[in-house]
Structure formats: C-alpha cells, structure tokens
Amino acid sequence: MVKNSDNVLFDSFKSGEVDIGDLSKAENSYAAGQVGHILQERISTEGEGGYSNPANRTESAFGKAHNTALSKEGSIVTSMLGKPYSPRTETQNVVPNSANTAYQYNVTVSYGSVVYQYSHSMQGSFYTGDDGKVRIDTSKPFGLGGTVLKNVKRIK
Numbered sequence: 001m002v003k004n005s006d007n008v009l010f011d012s013f014k015s016g017e018v019d020i021g022d023l024s025k026a027e028n029s030y031a032a033g034q035v036g037h038i039l040q041e042r043i044s045t046e047g048e049g050g051y052s053n054p055a056n057r058t059e060s061a062f063g064k065a066h067n068t069a070l071s072k073e074g075s076i077v078t079s080m081l082g083k084p085y086s087p088r089t090e091t092q093n094v095v096p097n098s099a100n101t102a103y104q105y106n107v108t109v110s111y112g113s114v115v116y117q118y119s120h121s122m123q124g125s126f127y128t129g130d131d132g133k134v135r136i137d138t139s140k141p142f143g144l145g146g147t148v149l150k151n152v153k154r155i156k
C-alpha cells in the first residue's frame with residue numbers, strides 16, 4: 001500500500017502496490033470498480049504461481065488480465081448504479097505544466113451512459129507531434145504512474 005505516490009496511479013501491476021490516496025479521491029461506485037479491477041487482474045494472471053510469482057507480471061500477461069479486469073470493473077460500476085452492463089471506455093487529453101517535467105491528464109471514463117471525469121499527473125518526457133497533440137516520448141524513461149489531482153467525479 002502507498003498513499004498519493006507519484007509512481008502509482010491506483011495500482012501498479014508490476015510492483016503490486018495499491019494507492020489508497022488515489023482510491024480515496026473517487027466516488028464509491030468508481031472506487032469499487034477500481035478495487036474489483038485490481039483484484040480480478042491479479043486473479044486472472046496466467047502462469048505457474050499466478051500473480052504471486054513476479055516472473056508472471058509480463059506485458060502480455062498484463063494485457064490478458066487487464067481485459068478481463070475491465071469487464072469486471074464495468075459490471076461492478078453499472079450494477080451498483082442500476083444501469084445496464086457496459087465495459088469501460090476512456091479518452092484523455094494531456095496538458096504540459098510550465099516546467100515541462102510533469103503533465104496533467106484530463107481523463108473521461110465511460111461505462112455506457114455513466115461518465116466520470118478526473119485529472120492525474122504523470123512523470124515523463126513528452127513531445128508535441130505534427131498534429132499538435134502531446135505524446136509520451138517512449139525512447140526515454142517514463143512512469144506509467146501518477147497521482148489523482150482532481151477528485152474522480154461522476155458527471156452523468
């Protein structure tokens with residue numbers, strides 16, 4: 001467990017850390033979906049010894065387990081709110097800070113008609129593409145973590 005770590009956004013599949021600071025900034029329905037997602041992802045991790053074996057925490061194992069976890073998350077959130085099941089979809093836009101070292105992500109998460117918004121930080125090197133969009137420079141070290149800056153609020 002960590003609290004408001006810049007290296008962990010909700011959780012880290014690789015290290016196993018869960019950020020209770022990020023979870024506490026979300027409404028109950030969203031937080032419940034995240035907790036279910038994290039647990040389902042770990043339950044679904046393939047390989048000898050499952051998630052308990054750090055050697056199984058690979059990119060490809062993550063991809064499969066993450067997809068199963070997205071379904072679980074959608075089913076928890078929509079059933080808590082009495083809405084028809086819908087998987088999670090997400091859009092984000094990235095805003096650089098003045099120091100160009102950390103960027104703010106403004107995220108919209110939807111489960112069908114249910115919509116949440118929040119902002120989080122992320123450390124890394126970024127560049128602006130020809131289309132004017134800011135992207136992570138993956139040739140340099142970057143963290144997939146971050147911290148929730150603005151509470152996760154349900155807007156629909």
Ligand SMILES: [Zn+2]
Binds near residue numbers: 037041065066069
């Ligand atoms: Zn996941």
